Amino acid sequence: MWLSPHWDAERHLSHPPGPDEVRELFKAEPEAKGMLLVTPNDYGTCGDIQAIAEVCHEFGKPLIVDEAWGAHLPFHPDLPPWGMDADADVVVTSVHKSGAAVEQSSVFHLQGDLVDPNVLKAREDLLATTSPTSLVYATLDGWLRHMVQHGKELLTATLALAHSTRAAINDLTGLRVMGEAEFLGEELAKSPDPLKMVIDVSALDISGYQATDWLREHQRVTLGLSDHRRVVAQFTHADDHRTAGILLDALSALVKAADDFETPPPVDLPSSDELQLETVMLPRDAFFAEVEQVDADQAVGRISAEMVTPYPPGAPAVLPGEVITKEVVDYVRSGLNAGMELPDPADSELKSFRVVARKP
Ligand SMILES: Cc1ncc(COP(=O)(O)O)c(C=O)c1O
Structure with missing residues (x-):
């Protein structure tokens, strides 16, 4: 059964669900075997993993967190907590997304006694390739060593860079980086990933789809996500003033070019x-x-x-x-x-x- 996410009708954006909805669902569906929570979502908004884990454990059920977008979270105290620190039972992370391993470097973490390690291993064995590439293991090891040794210092610099870039983007006419004011609240998200730049382009009267296509074609800048009114750029420990400058120059050019864009085709957004x-x-x-x-x-x-x-x-x-x-x-x-x-x-x-x- 599905648990509805928190829904921001005004911005047409969803956030992870909260602990109260999880409790209601376990009461209504006592046969449920556990919970799978996706957090952070692709927009970088995070649910309250700790509170949800507590509810799951009250019912004796495991919490599995799809933390595909959270490889960096364990390595800096100013980032939202990652699942293992927030008492999840299993956390799955794509280190190639916000970390620095080659593609296909997804890993899982296990703790507690609600998920049998032998069962998990057997499931993994069913799905995994028998021909893994050593590049995956080498880059995973390299990333982990790099983060353990230098992660905090690198991410401190990235957080400062993201902060100043956010302010610079907000100074560009027609662009606004969404943040705590829009994302946080009882019925919304628990915390935002400050390294995601969720940029609202709607004031330029263009769509996010048009913006990403134009940025790729004319500025050779590829963004991770676009929707009917936003684009999303992600900062990682590998960014610096040079890469932030490329993003800012590309966005400034977009603002100038946007006047000549055709009116975006409407998207019939459902409630x-x-x-x-x-x-x-x-x-x-x-x-x-x-x-x-x-x-x-x-x-x-x-x-x-x-x-x-x-x-x-x-x-x-x-x-x-x-x-x-x-x-x-x-x-x-x-x-x-x-x-x-x-x-x-x-x-x-x-x-x-x-x-x-x-x-x-
Ligand atoms: C929330 C989420 N979970 C899982 C995945 C799949 O991860 P992977 O490509 O590492 O298998 C994605 C990929 O985009 C994702 O966004």
Whole structure:
């Protein structure tokens, strides 16, 4: 079962859920085996892992944290706490994302006695390659040594750099770096990753998709994430004044060029309720069911047999087993037209959808 994230309707942005919702769900679903929490999310907003771990442990359930974006968190006290320090049972981290190992360097950490190490090892064995590259191990070891020896000093410099760059971006007309004021609150996030620059470009009357395309084509600057109104840049321990300067120069050029951009195609953004699709089949059953490919208008009311995920940030809009609605079809099709990346669906043009042959 899914736990809804905290939803900021004004900014159309979600944050990790809080401990009260976790408690309610465990009460309602006592059969649940544990909890999987994604924090930080792709926008760098973090949930209250400690409080959620306490709730999970009250019910004797393990907390697994998808900390793909948190490889740097253990190495500086001014960063949000990482899962192992906040009593999670398992933490999975992509060291290639905000750390410095080569791609595919994802690792997991385990503590406590709620997850049997032999079971975890057996699961890992099922999924892992039998031909790992020594580059992965070498760069993981190198990164760990580097961070243990110099991480705090390097990240102190990065935090200062991120702080001054944030102020400089805010001085550019039409750009605003989102931060604590927008992200934090009882119904929002617990803490922000200060190394993420979530830059709102909507005052330039352009979309985040247009901004990233233009920055890549004209400034040779590639950003990690864009959506209908924002772009996100990530600072790491490897950044310095030179790289921050490249970002600032590119953004200044964007501000000047934006006047000549065409009006961005509108994205039909659904409300948070409209994003909650009804699950009528287990995702696995729907994925392996007999399927057919139907035109987009015929897909409304049918059970999806595929994921439809705007990526990044990679939170699925539709999952196998969910009933497709008009609102979500309009959302992903208008998003695609506006520049959203949707890598999953069988029909990459979204003229048709892969649905379970049996009607609900
Ligand atoms: C939140 C989150 N979890 C997991 C992953 C997958 O990580 P990896 O590419 O290391 O397998 C991603 C990738 O973008 C992610 O954003």
